[in-house]
Amino acid sequence: MALSNSEIADIFNQMADMLEIKGENPFKVRAYRNAARTVQNLGKSLDSLMEEGMELTKLPGIGHDLAESIAEIIETGKFSKLEALKKEMPEGLDKLLSIEGLGPKRIRQLYDTFHITSLEELAKVAESGEIYTLKGFGPKLVEKILKGVRLAKKAGHRFRFDVAKPFAEELRSYLENFEGVIDVEVAGSYRRKKETVGDLDILVVAENWERVVDWFVAFEKIKEVVSKGPTRSTVILRNDLQVDLRSVAKESYGSALHYFTGSKAHNIKIRKMAIEKGWKINEYGVFQGERRIGGETEEQIYRMLGLRYIEPELREDRGEVEASLEGRLPKLVTLEEVRGDLHVHSNWTDGHASIREMAEAAKAKGYDYIAITDHSRHLTVAKGLDEKRLREQMEAIDKLNETLDGITVLKGIECDILEDGSLDLPDSVLNELDIVLGAVHYKFNLSKKEQTRRIVKAMQHPCFNVLAHPTGRIIGHRNAYELDMGEIFKACKNEQVALEINAQPERLDLNDIYAKVAKEEGIKLSVATDAHDPMSLDFMEYGINQARRGWLEKEEILNTRTLKQLKALLKKG
Structure with missing residues (x-):
C-alpha cells in the first residue's frame, strides 16, 4: 500500500517538528523540512519514480540518508526513526505546533512548566492567566494563542484541497476502470473546488452496485470500512478522510450530481424556483406530482428553470442564479x-x-x-x-x-x-x-x-x-x-x-x-x-x-x- 506524496511529506514534517521540539541540530530539522517540500511538490508519485529506477538523490534536498528513508516509508508504510522519536516525546505536543505564535521552544517551555499536551490544557492555562508567569508570554501572544486554539478547533477534520485531491482522483480512476461502471463523479465541496474538504462524496452509475461496493472497499488505502449498504457505503482512508460512495440511477444522475455538489444555499434557491413552477426537485429527479419530468443531466435541470448552466465553483448563492437569469454569468478563466x-x-x-x-x-x-x-x-x-x-x-x-x-x-x-x-x-x-x-x-x-x-x-x-x-x-x-x-x-x-x-x-x-x-x-x-x-x-x-x-x-x-x-x-x- 504505497503512500501518497502528501503522506510522505507529512511524515517528514512530523519528524522535523519533533526534532525541533526536542532541540536537535537545526540543520537536521531543515533537511527534513526541505525534503517534505520537495516530495509534496513532485508531479509524479515517489512510488512510480522508484519503480522507474530513478535515483532519488537527484531530487532537490534529498541526500543518501533521506533517499533510504523514502524507500523505507514506501516499502513499509512507516518511518522507524519517527516511531522511535515519538516514543521518546510526551504524546500530544506535536498538536500544539498548529497554533500561531507557538514554536518548538515555547511548546517545550509550556510542557516543562505546566505539562501541557493538548489544546484544551493550553486554553485553560492561557485563560487562567497562569501562562503570564512564563518569560516572553505577554498579552498579545496569549491573545494570539487563544485565537489559534479556536481556529484549530474550528478547522476540525477538514483537509486542504491539495491533500484531498490525490485521493479523490485515484479513487475516481480506480472506480472508472472497473467493469460495469458507467459514470463516476466526485461531488460536494471538492467539485466546487473549495479551499478545504470535509469528506468526499462519490456518485456512481453502475450495472451491478454490489460488485462495485466490493471493489470499492478493497481499495488499498482504506483504514476502516464503516458501512456497506444497498445505496451507500462509507469508508475512512488512512489519513482519516471519509469517503461516501453512493449508488445513482442513470435517469437520476443529473439531479443527484446537483444535489450532492451543493452548496446547500444554492440548492435551496433552485428548489424554490421549481416550487414556483409547481415542481419538486430532489436527488432523484424533477417531479410534477408523482411523474418524473427531468433530472438526467444538470444542464437539463437548469434549462427547465430558464437558467444557463452554472459552473460548480459558482454555486454558493452569491448572485449566480440572478446572473444566470439575466444572461451575465462570467466566462470563467481556465x-x-x-x-x-x-x-x-x-x-x-x-x-x-x-x-x-x-x-x-x-x-x-x-x-x-x-x-x-x-x-x-x-x-x-x-x-x-x-x-x-x-x-x-x-x-x-x-x-x-x-x-x-x-x-x-x-x-x-x-x-x-x-x-x-x-x-x-x-x-x-x-x-x-x-x-x-x-x-x-x-x-x-x-x-x-x-x-x-x-x-x-x-x-x-x-x-x-x-x-x-x-x-x-x-x-x-x-x-x-x-x-x-x-x-x-x-x-x-x-x-x-x-x-x-x-x-x-x-x-x-x-x-x-x-x-x-x-x-x-x-x-x-x-x-x-x-x-x-x-x-x-x-x-x-x-x-x-x-x-x-x-x-x-x-x-x-x-x-x-x-x-x-x-x-x-x-x-x-
Missing part, C-alpha cells in the same frame, strides 16, 4: 489561458533551482514568460537580495534571455513592505525592474488601522505593481492579519496596483470572496504560484480554482495577457 507566472523564486534566495531551470520548466508548460521575484534584503532567513546582488541577478537575467528561445524571463523582486510602509530597496534599483511585488513578512499583529496604513502607503510607491499574498493567512494555521479591505481596494484602484491570488495551497490568498469584490471594483489580479522549484509551478491549478470561485474571467487577470500587453499594464500611470 488553466489553459494562463500565459505566464509572475511570482517565482530561484536559488539566488530560498528557491531550489536556477533561473534557467525555472524558465525551462515554465516553457515546458507552454508559458511565454515568468517573473523571477526573489526576496529582498529584509528577509534574511531567505537570503534576501540587497541592491548589489539584485543588480547582479538582473544582469544574469539579461544574459540568460539572450540564450532562451520561446520564453522571456522578467526581472522582478518580492520586496518587503517595512513597518512604516516604505519598501525594502531603493528607488534607483526598483525603477529598473519589470515588476515589483510588495509583501508583508513580519509584524502581522499591527492594529487594523496601522496595518492598512502600512500597506496603502507602500502601494503608493510608483514602482509597486502587485500586492502579494495580500492578507497573509495560512489555512488552518494563521488568520489573516487585520485590514480594512475597503481601503485596500480603494488604494489598488487609485494606484493601479493588482492583487495576487497566491496559488500556494496553504495560502490561496486572496480568498474567493475578496477576489469577487476586486473584480466588481475593476481591480486586476495576478494568479501566481510563488514557486520555489520547478514542480511548484503546478500549483497554478489551485490558484485558477480560486479565481474561478471568485468569478474571474481571462480579461481580469494579468498573466493571461501577451507579454506586450502585460508590460503595458505594469507601467503605472
Whole structure:
C-alpha cells in the first residue's frame, strides 16, 4: 500500500517538528523540512519514480540518508526513526505546533512548566492567566494563542484541497476502470473546488452496485470500512478522510450530481424556483406530482428553470442564479489561458533551482514568460537580495534571455513592505525592474488601522505593481492579519496596483470572496504560484480554482495577457 506524496511529506514534517521540539541540530530539522517540500511538490508519485529506477538523490534536498528513508516509508508504510522519536516525546505536543505564535521552544517551555499536551490544557492555562508567569508570554501572544486554539478547533477534520485531491482522483480512476461502471463523479465541496474538504462524496452509475461496493472497499488505502449498504457505503482512508460512495440511477444522475455538489444555499434557491413552477426537485429527479419530468443531466435541470448552466465553483448563492437569469454569468478563466507566472523564486534566495531551470520548466508548460521575484534584503532567513546582488541577478537575467528561445524571463523582486510602509530597496534599483511585488513578512499583529496604513502607503510607491499574498493567512494555521479591505481596494484602484491570488495551497490568498469584490471594483489580479522549484509551478491549478470561485474571467487577470500587453499594464500611470 504505497503512500501518497502528501503522506510522505507529512511524515517528514512530523519528524522535523519533533526534532525541533526536542532541540536537535537545526540543520537536521531543515533537511527534513526541505525534503517534505520537495516530495509534496513532485508531479509524479515517489512510488512510480522508484519503480522507474530513478535515483532519488537527484531530487532537490534529498541526500543518501533521506533517499533510504523514502524507500523505507514506501516499502513499509512507516518511518522507524519517527516511531522511535515519538516514543521518546510526551504524546500530544506535536498538536500544539498548529497554533500561531507557538514554536518548538515555547511548546517545550509550556510542557516543562505546566505539562501541557493538548489544546484544551493550553486554553485553560492561557485563560487562567497562569501562562503570564512564563518569560516572553505577554498579552498579545496569549491573545494570539487563544485565537489559534479556536481556529484549530474550528478547522476540525477538514483537509486542504491539495491533500484531498490525490485521493479523490485515484479513487475516481480506480472506480472508472472497473467493469460495469458507467459514470463516476466526485461531488460536494471538492467539485466546487473549495479551499478545504470535509469528506468526499462519490456518485456512481453502475450495472451491478454490489460488485462495485466490493471493489470499492478493497481499495488499498482504506483504514476502516464503516458501512456497506444497498445505496451507500462509507469508508475512512488512512489519513482519516471519509469517503461516501453512493449508488445513482442513470435517469437520476443529473439531479443527484446537483444535489450532492451543493452548496446547500444554492440548492435551496433552485428548489424554490421549481416550487414556483409547481415542481419538486430532489436527488432523484424533477417531479410534477408523482411523474418524473427531468433530472438526467444538470444542464437539463437548469434549462427547465430558464437558467444557463452554472459552473460548480459558482454555486454558493452569491448572485449566480440572478446572473444566470439575466444572461451575465462570467466566462470563467481556465488553466489553459494562463500565459505566464509572475511570482517565482530561484536559488539566488530560498528557491531550489536556477533561473534557467525555472524558465525551462515554465516553457515546458507552454508559458511565454515568468517573473523571477526573489526576496529582498529584509528577509534574511531567505537570503534576501540587497541592491548589489539584485543588480547582479538582473544582469544574469539579461544574459540568460539572450540564450532562451520561446520564453522571456522578467526581472522582478518580492520586496518587503517595512513597518512604516516604505519598501525594502531603493528607488534607483526598483525603477529598473519589470515588476515589483510588495509583501508583508513580519509584524502581522499591527492594529487594523496601522496595518492598512502600512500597506496603502507602500502601494503608493510608483514602482509597486502587485500586492502579494495580500492578507497573509495560512489555512488552518494563521488568520489573516487585520485590514480594512475597503481601503485596500480603494488604494489598488487609485494606484493601479493588482492583487495576487497566491496559488500556494496553504495560502490561496486572496480568498474567493475578496477576489469577487476586486473584480466588481475593476481591480486586476495576478494568479501566481510563488514557486520555489520547478514542480511548484503546478500549483497554478489551485490558484485558477480560486479565481474561478471568485468569478474571474481571462480579461481580469494579468498573466493571461501577451507579454506586450502585460508590460503595458505594469507601467503605472
